[in-house]
Amino acid sequence: MDLASTPNVLITSSGLNSAQAIRDLTAAVYDAGGSIAASKKVVLGSHYSLLMALWLPEATPASAAATLSKTLEAHVAGGASLSVVPLESAGGGAEDATVTRRLKIECPQKPGIVLTVTQLLQDHGAVTSQMEAGTSAREGAIWFEIECLVELPESVVEEVGAQLAFWSDGAGAKLLFDASPFRAPLEAA
Incomplete structure (x- = not known):
């Protein structure tokens, strides 16, 4: 090869x-x-x-x-x-440069979290990879945690970050959306 x-x-x-x-x-x-x-x-x-x-x-x-x-x-x-x-090779075209961002969300468990986030990402041409999700008992409730890498056009990074922040504020979520390749704990709110 x-x-x-x-x-x-x-x-x-x-x-x-x-x-x-x-x-x-x-x-x-x-x-x-x-x-x-x-x-x-x-x-x-x-x-x-x-x-x-x-x-x-x-x-x-x-x-x-x-x-x-x-x-x-x-x-x-x-x-x-x-x-x-x-696996067929993807055809190359003139596309916006892509960047990778780490996305981590922790919030009280409720239906629709993954759908909401993946729809927001899809609407901006993002692709997720290395996604891990799970639940844990915390503060007398079940908390949902998701962490993934997101490949997205560089031109939409700020807009996606702002929309994720707006969503997380309304959902009572802790959010990390940055360029760090390393896993990091979220700071307590």
């Missing part, structure tokens, strides 16, 4: 968590001649969910997906949910 190579297939899998499940997936990747470009696994309780981007050198995305699907059928034990998706 050269430096201009991009992954050409994506595997998604979920099921009961075990060392065998991931071993079987990686054995199938190896047998198909693939190489792992990136992987993310999350475990909740006794179940896992996994995304894995792969390179299958010298293959088109469609042929790479077909090859990998056949190999996975031979290796992966029943019970796991599997999907193989060809």
